[in-house]
Amino acid sequence: MTNDVQVEAPQAPPDATPTFAMLRTLGGISLISGLLVVLAYQFTLPIIAENQRVRTEQAVFRVIPGAVSKRDFVLTDAGLVPAGEGVQGELIYAAYDADDRLKGIAITGVGNGYAGPVTVLFNYDPACQCIVGSKILQMTETPGFGDKMETDPEFLKNLKALDAKLNADGTALINPIVTVKNGSKTHPWQIDAISGATLSSNAMGKAANTAAQRAAPTIQRDLAKLTAANHTGQD
Amino acid sequence: MAELPKHQEDLSLDTFVRGLWKENPVFVMLLGMCPTLAVSNSAINAISMGLATTFVLAGSGALISWLRNWIPKQVRIASYIVIIATFVTIVDYAIQAISLDLYAALGAFIQLIVVNCIILGRAEAYASQQRLVPTLVNSLGIGAGFTIALFALGSVREILGSGTLFGLHLFGAGFQPWVVMVLPPGGFFVLGAWLLLFNWIKQRGERRADAPTGVPANAR
Numbered sequence: 423m424t425n426d427v428q429v430e431a432p433q434a435p436p437d438a439t440p441t442f443a444m445l446r447t448l449g450g451i452s453l454i455s456g457l458l459v460v461l462a463y464q465f466t467l468p469i470i471a472e473n474q475r476v477r478t479e480q481a482v483f484r485v486i487p488g489a490v491s492k493r494d495f496v497l498t499d500a501g502l503v504p505a506g507e508g509v510q511g512e513l514i515y516a517a518y519d520a521d522d523r524l525k526g527i528a529i530t531g532v533g534n535g536y537a538g539p540v541t542v543l544f545n546y547d548p549a550c551q552c553i554v555g556s557k558i559l560q561m562t563e564t565p566g567f568g569d570k571m572e573t574d575p576e577f578l579k580n581l582k583a584l585d586a587k588l589n590a591d592g593t594a595l596i597n598p599i600v601t602v603k604n605g606s607k608t609h610p611w612q613i614d615a616i617s618g619a620t621l622s623s624n625a626m627g628k629a630a631n632t633a634a635q636r637a638a639p640t641i642q643r644d645l646a647k648l649t650a651a652n653h654t655g656q657d
Numbered sequence: 658m659a660e661l662p663k664h665q666e667d668l669s670l671d672t673f674v675r676g677l678w679k680e681n682p683v684f685v686m687l688l689g690m691c692p693t694l695a696v697s698n699s700a701i702n703a704i705s706m707g708l709a710t711t712f713v714l715a716g717s718g719a720l721i722s723w724l725r726n727w728i729p730k731q732v733r734i735a736s737y738i739v740i741i742a743t744f745v746t747i748v749d750y751a752i753q754a755i756s757l758d759l760y761a762a763l764g765a766f767i768q769l770i771v772v773n774c775i776i777l778g779r780a781e782a783y784a785s786q787q788r789l790v791p792t793l794v795n796s797l798g799i800g801a802g803f804t805i806a807l808f809a810l811g812s813v814r815e816i817l818g819s820g821t822l823f824g825l826h827l828f829g830a831g832f833q834p835w836v837v838m839v840l841p842p843g844g845f846f847v848l849g850a851w852l853l854l855f856n857w858i859k860q861r862g863e864r865r866a867d868a869p870t871g872v873p874a875n876a877r
Contacts, residue, residue, distance in 0.1 A: 439729040439730075439731055443727075443729050444729050444731055444732045446727075447724075447727055447728050447729060447732055447736060448732050448735060448736060448739075450727075451724070451728075451736050451739050451740060452739060454720075454740075454743070455739050455740065455742070455743040458743050458744075458747060459743055459746045459747065462746065462747040462750045462751070463750060465750075466750040466751065466753065466754040469754040470750070470753045470754050470757075473753070473754065473756075473757050474757065477757050477758075560761065564836075564840065565818070565819075565836055565839050565840065566834065566836035
């Protein structure tokens with residue numbers, strides 16, 4: 423900057439903008455903004471809710487093969503409560519086949535992986551007290567490493583018969599589900615980690631453990647509600 | 658940054674076209690790098706992000722241009738940001754209504770359109786001074802330029818990094834994906850390669866224009 427600039431002829435002071443004009447403009451723009459946002463929200467709300475319903479249903483039917491219908495229940499301290507009765511809480515999805523027999527129960531669990539949370543939907547079989555299938559709902563793991571959890575057939579075998587038996591009190595798992603180092607799985611409640619994706623595999627183990635620890639005791643206690651809901655009384 | 662237009666611009670083909678090439682927001686102005694690098698890991702993400710940004714550009718540009726004589730300059734930044742945020746919220750809901758998978762793939766970068774400097778830059782440099790129709794046309798041109806640039810990155814990264822384009826497998830089972838291309842560093846590599854190419858073409862064109870007749874244009 424040179425001195426010429428500083429000794430330049432004094433400029434006339436800028437016209438004062440009336441306070442009202444500023445308030446009117448910001449107020450008016452906020453009003454327009456509010457109207458547009460509320461309109462967009464109201465218009466898209468039913469479409470988004472339907473999208474979410476379809477997405478959950480597809481995920482449940484994929485993790486529980488052979489299922490054609492499902493009923494949602496909320497996990498509460500007092501037991502299972504059918505969803506939609508105003509009770510808030512974690513949802514589980516009981517899935518039924520064409521003859522209305524209980525095919526499996528989809529439960530969700532979250533574990534922290536390498537790049538963030540991994541959310542997984544598990545197929546819990548109440549008869550064998552084990553996890554018999556899984557589907558990752560959301561993850562941000564590294565492509566080529568963490569996403570092997572969805573594709574590696576050896577790893578997926580872990581989740582075909584993963585032991586989740588309850589203790590004598592029915593309050594927790596006898597053996598918590600854990601991920602062990604690649605190649606060292608010796609018990610049915612262990613998950614053999616993918617070599618090179620240990621942290622992602624750990625996340626899967628944590629997700630399975632939290633899901634089963636939280637949902638299995640309530641499901642076993644209230645199993646009658648899930649099977650009785652279809653009027654056959656047995657599955 | 659492009660030179661500020663000082664007078665009312667007449668609508669011409671150039672109003673639209675210069676956003677594609679001469680004032681391309683990514684390859685020439687290097688604006689909006691955050692979504693450019695972050696969501697160009699697949700062609701569909703890139704195009705969706707480009708279209709979402711174009712909608713916000715056009716919508717906010719039109720409203721700002723329409724209201725330009727009522728916005729005192731003391732409150733202009735606040736006004737522009739509220740207007741931009743409004744259109745971003747609309748786009749956010751629209752994408753959720755179109756596809757939840759797409760919404761999950763784009764993640765926080767939809768909301769981050771609010772602070773995309775292409776949009777605020779256009780509002781300040783163009784929409785606040787020009788009439789409605791030229792603003793709309795110019796915004797669409799800039800948006801198209803942004804979308805094309807994102808697609809240029811997204812398609813290359815998806816082909817090299819996943820061996821697919823729009824999710825369709827291009828190569829046989831023997832193809833080993835170059836995974837780093839869909840990871841953040843790949844964004845920088847591909848952007849760098851495109852910038853190299855564009856600047857080379859531009860410089861070659863300038864040399865050809867400057868070269869005296871009779872001398873081969875590409876003589877070094």
